[in-house]
Amino acid sequence: MIPKVSADFFVIVTIVLLCLFSLSHSECNFKAIFNFGDSNSDTGGFYAAFPGESGPYGMTYFKKPAGRASDGRLIIDFLAQALGLPFLSPYLQSIGSDYKHGANYATMASTVLMPNTSLFVTGISPFSLAIQLNQMKQFKTKVEEKVEQGIKLPSSDIFGNSLYTFYIGQNDFTFNLAVIGVGGVQEYLPQVVSQIVATIKELYNLGGRTFMVLNLAPVGCYPAFLVEFPHDSSNIDDFGCLISYNNAVLNYNNMLKETLKQTRESLSDASVIYVDTHSVLLELFQHPTSHGLQYGTKACCGYGGGDYNFDPKVSCGNTKEINGSIMPATTCNDPYNYVSWDGIHSTEAANKLITFAILNGSFSDPPFIFQEHCDLQPIG
Secondary structure (H helix, E strand, O other): OOOOOOOOHHHHHHHHHHHHHOOOOOOEOOOEEEEEEOOOOOOOHHHHHOOOOOOOOOOOOOOOOOOOOOOOOOHHHHHHHHOOOOOOOEOOOOOOOOOOOEEEOOOOOOOOOOOOOOOOOOOOOOOOHHHHHHHHHHHHHHHHHOOOOOOOOOOOOHHHHEEEEEEOOHHHHHOOHHHHHHHHHHHHHHHHHHHHHHHHHHHHHOOOOEEEEEOOOOHHHOHHHHHHOOOOHHHEOOOOOEHHHHHHHHHHHHHHHHHHHHHHHHOOOOEEEEEOHHHHHHHHHHOHHHHOOOEEEEEOOEOOOOOOOOOOOOOOOOEEEEOOEEEEOEOOOOHHHEEEOOOOOEOHHHHHHHHHHHHHOOOEEOOOOHHHOEOOOOOO
């Protein structure tokens, strides 16, 4: 069973962590973070590979387009800040990057499984998890060869003193729902889990010892899917979320958790941590006002107003003329009141609350309290 989050949890966690922050001495066992993921943790990799205008994304914190699928910071940004590390530079970003404290291989629309398979629809990133792993291997080789001294690279002993994070798999799940349905998607999800585990084992052989895997979000609460996926009232729960899709995600998350447990037992000198961000985000969708927010299943940046403020014909920050009508997908004035930024991705406000829960360790299996490994830094 996925544990229910109490309404006062985040308030308590925030107070405790702020007290811990006040004792900070800038020491941390983790000297770097290497992240593998999709848009939920992409800090600019996609736009480095495919330059373009990202509109209002990044407006809250960066005050300009920042290559992030949010109005501001992502979970990986907050996590780096808490560990006293700079924001992760995208591996694909050739200008202005600093890799002394890790690298980010995530790109928007990435999948765990290779995209050159009949399972996948078009529109996904070519940078699957296997490609991201190969990029990591190349990075390690360059560090050990000590080549290109002008590039800001870490010392060769960094790999055993790093945190390896995974926030990927959502696109393997969602991109094919409209094509093959929930049942079809569930048939190949075991392959997704197997690929994540195989990647962890390869990174272990490269020297990695601490691995943190974030599970899948309750996509049945995403405003985009509530608009786009056909459903009837019997498939909507008391909080306005799609029951069948959320149940399918739970099945995947349980499979991931059990498989990571088995992996942990086979790698006795490594920490293989399952992080239940699903429960945290579900709580925010279901009870936003209990955590200082106002809107759960309504997008901040979108078009149409109403319950969801989302229209698939016009994406966040864009304006289209359809049948003589102007459709502007504009931003709200108060993204700090929303869970969903653009119908799919979380706001900075939601990402911060999720990060507090991760740092606390109570949503990890096994429990992983960061304060025992690092003197945490404030994340304002």
